[in-house]
Amino acid sequence: MTKYFIQFVQSHEEFRLPELESLAKIENVKISYNREDYKKNCPFLIIEIDTEEEAIRLVKRAILIRNIYELWGTGKSYEEVHTRVKAKPERWPPYNYKSFKFTVSAFGSTCSSDYQVGIINTFAYLGFKGEINLKDPEVQFGVLEDYGLDPAPPTEPYMIYFGRLIASGNRDLIQTYNLKKRKYIGNTSMDAELSLIMANQALAAPGKLIYDPFVGTGSFLLTCAQFGSFTMGSDIDGRQIRGKTNRSIKSNVEQYHLRGKVLDTFVFDICHHPWRDNLWFDAIVTDPPYGVRAGAKTLGRKNPSKRSLTTKLIDGTPAYEEENSYPPTKPYEMSEVLSDLLEFAARFLVLGGRLVYWLPTVVDEYSNSDLPEHPSMRLISNSEQNFGQWARRLITMEKFKENIIGDRANIHNVKGLDNLSFVYKKKDVSPNEEEITNTKGKKKPGHYLFREKVGLVEI
Numbered sequence: 001m002t003k004y005f006i007q008f009v010q011s012h013e014e015f016r017l018p019e020l021e022s023l024a025k026i027e028n029v030k031i032s033y034n035r036e037d038y039k040k041n042c043p044f045l046i047i048e049i050d051t052e053e054e055a056i057r058l059v060k061r062a063i064l065i066r067n068i069y070e071l072w073g074t075g076k077s078y079e080e081v082h083t084r085v086k087a088k089p090e091r092w093p094p095y096n097y098k099s100f101k102f103t104v105s106a107f108g109s110t111c112s113s114d115y116q117v118g119i120i121n122t123f124a125y126l127g128f129k130g131e132i133n134l135k136d137p138e139v140q141f142g143v144l145e146d147y148g149l150d151p152a153p154p155t156e157p158y159m160i161y162f163g164r165l166i167a168s169g170n171r172d173l174i175q176t177y178n179l180k181k182r183k184y185i186g187n188t189s190m191d192a193e194l195s196l197i198m199a200n201q202a203l204a205a206p207g208k209l210i211y212d213p214f215v216g217t218g219s220f221l222l223t224c225a226q227f228g229s230f231t232m233g234s235d236i237d238g239r240q241i242r243g244k245t246n247r248s249i250k251s252n253v254e255q256y257h258l259r260g261k262v263l264d265t266f267v268f269d270i271c272h273h274p275w276r277d278n279l280w281f282d283a284i285v286t287d288p289p290y291g292v293r294a295g296a297k298t299l300g301r302k303n304p305s306k307r308s309l310t311t312k313l314i315d316g317t318p319a320y321e322e323e324n325s326y327p328p329t330k331p332y333e334m335s336e337v338l339s340d341l342l343e344f345a346a347r348f349l350v351l352g353g354r355l356v357y358w359l360p361t362v363v364d365e366y367s368n369s370d371l372p373e374h375p376s377m378r379l380i381s382n383s384e385q386n387f388g389q390w391a392r393r394l395i396t397m398e399k400f401k402e403n404i405i406g407d408r409a410n411i412h413n414v415k416g417l418d419n420l421s422f423v424y425k426k427k428d429v430s431p432n433e434e435e436i437t438n439t440k441g442k443k444k445p446g447h448y449l450f451r452e453k454v455g456l457v458e459i
């Protein structure tokens with residue numbers, strides 16, 4: 001195996017390794033790295049890969065990887081770096097007569113152009129005779145210094161990496177799918193970067209069928225289709241899907257030239273879905289409604305006793321047959337949404353299929369044991385995006401075992417008790433000890449009564 005080093009973007013740090021692992025799986029590339037070498041406060045990671053062709057494939061659709069370099073030398077000082085570069089002179093000849101470019105950059109610090117030129121000159125012993133071409137070189141070398149993220153950077157870098165640039169990730173896609181440029185968006189449309197990361201987590205690829213049961217304005221249909229999958233979605237609220245004249249999921253599909261990949265969208269309540277029992281989705285990618293912007297609803301009445309015993313007629317026709325008639329809906333508690341989602345995934349995913357979804361949590365109360373579980377689904381990754389008091393976690397699960405009819409999701413015994421959440425008013429009542437433990441005295445998960453805890457209450 002050959003040593004490379006990855007330069008990640010310095011954001012979404014908890015998402016970087018899961019994305020790397022997903023990319024390796026999608027591209028069937030064997031990678032090896034020391035888990036202890038990965039630091040959230042550092043963008044560099046040394047990794048071993050068999051061939052250069054595989055290294056290029058590994059990063060070609062990466063969102064959180066800027067570049068991958070073949071590692072020529074690393075060390076805490078330039079002396080160490082040069083010793084390592086000089087130890088393998090057989091690497092140099094292929095580049096002797098190629099046009100080339102050197103770059104020098106510092107993570108956590110800045111370096112003047114004089115300093116950069118000085119560093120570049122220390123590599124003169126490589127003896128490259130090709131022309132220097134800053135715009136379109138045949139080969140590019142990078143010197144990357146790591147000064148860490150302390151407010152006062154050290155005078156010398158903690159580590160220096162030197163290598164030949166092999167390939168870059170696909171961060172341009174973030175601009176392509178930028179919500180500001182998208183024809184149709186809603187207030188819950190997912191930002192482009194995260195939607196693309198989710199498509200990678202879902203292992204979206206040609207020939208796969210990916211489904212979003214809470215499709216809204218269809219962000220994931222687009223990004224999963226971008227990577228070649230067929231996609232479909234559904235939502236209880238047809239207005240989200242239809243949008244307004246010339247601005248709808250359909251117009252977005254046209255905008256991104258994804259016709260033929262985004263198959264269709266449907267309007268129905270996921271609790272009363274029409275799918276036949278079969279294993280057919282390769283992935284489910286979704287942002288369930290949890291009330292920060294759009295609360296979940298399911299068909300039914302909040303108070304069934306108010307249900308009229310006779311069918312309401314309008315001019316002799318049942319009211320529900322009117323074009324503008326909508327069936328009544330009632331709140332759909334978050335833990336109920338989650339258990340239904342896991343059970344749906346266990347039933348409808350192919351073996352090895354992935355469920356990728358967001359789980360909102362109250363930061364101070366979250367613990368890993370809060371994660372919903374299902375006997376057929378195993379956890380692949382759990383990455384936090386923190387907003388202070390609350391966070392959302394991108395959960396990736398894989399169906400690893402056939403679903404047995406009757407197997408239930410484990411939402412820590414909160415199922416059925418959660419409708420409690422709708423008796424509170426505004427922020428004046430915070431859940432008490434009794435309410436955050438279940439009937440068996442076990443602590444309820446941090447997302448229990450989530451809306452109340454962050455001040456979002458349905459009355």
Ligand SMILES: C[S@@+](CC[C@H](N)C(=O)[O-])C[C@H]1O[C@@H](n2cnc3c(N)ncnc32)[C@H](O)[C@@H]1O
Pocket residue numbers: 186188189190213214215216217218219220234235236237240268269270271286287288289290294295296297298299332
């Ligand atoms: C957070 S939004 C999804 C936004 C979407 N990812 C996007 O990019 O626009 C959640 C969606 O779930 C829908 N929803 C709520 N309850 C539902 C149910 N019982 N069945 C299906 N969809 C539901 C809402 O109408 C809303 O559009």
